[in-house]
Amino acid sequence: MGSLDGRVAIVTGAGRGIGRAHALLLAAEGAAVVVNDLGGNNEGVGADAGPAQQVVDEITAAGGRAIADTANIADWAGAKALVEQSITAFGGLDILVNNAGILRDAFIAAMDEAQWDAVIAVHLKGHFAVLHHAAAYWKAQSKAGQPVAASVINTASASGTFLPNPGQANYGAAKAGIAALTQVAALELERYGVRVNAIAPVARTRLTLATPGMGAMFAAEVPAGEFDAFAPENIAPVVAYLAQEKCPITGQVFAVQGGAISALTGWTATGTIETDGPWQLADLAARLPALG
């Protein structure tokens, strides 16, 4: 008996890295998995059906159920077709893991429009596009009197939440948006029986191995028999737990690395200054620096 027996999952960007590990564990726990991956390079250029199919082959060889999907999740129609494929092939959708991602790092003065647009499209629009089509399906199910106990797990990042990273204005803005989207979606979709959470993972993947200044840390060899704290497989159990029908958690963002899980909180007011009428510039000069 698996903890996800009878459930149907979509994992985006599941052909490699962290998403691949999610797909393998969800399938091992009994979920039927739609393995989505466009198969492009780190910057999102190109397409290759191979990575998604390889993960499907691994799952089926181990006795699980999976199909491949090569939609670009940043494409509205592609995201719709992905959700429809889950319903057609496996009879529904219970788990959505939004994970697909790319990087196009540059400092702001050097970042061009294409670098900004591509990263915002894959991460922020890509998360929303699949979430929108899944939410429309769950709303229709709920309105039709069908029980819904669905789970969405989004993928944020330290960059964009607790660790602003110079050179990643596009990526950090998208990931901060994903954390905010998670909180709004949790409040909106609860009425239909949908929980929405996010993770901010750290793991050794092609993206982190290619990150300037960090690649060497991720590439360092782990002595045989020791816990590999950067293995992508370390992230998947948190996702598999959040995906369970009985998991009570919603609206949360968890940082996950190795054996450590941290709960993150969003923006909070740390102090307030007030005036009885309009602010005078001199008052602000005297009081605002101490507040900020």
Ligand SMILES: NC(=O)c1ccc[n+]([C@@H]2O[C@H](COP(=O)([O-])OP(=O)(O)OC[C@H]3O[C@@H](n4cnc5c(N)ncnc54)[C@H](O)[C@@H]3O)[C@@H](O)[C@H]2O)c1
């Ligand atoms: N690796 C880390 O330490 C780390 C840290 C913070 C956040 N993340 C996030 O985790 C997620 C997974 O990253 P990873 O490190 O495993 O990278 P990865 O490159 O190994 O995997 C990402 C996968 O997404 C796919 N993909 C990219 N654009 C797509 C699109 N438009 N449609 C469908 N598939 C697409 C790629 O083909 C790739 O296989 C990303 O959202 C990333 O931002 C990773």
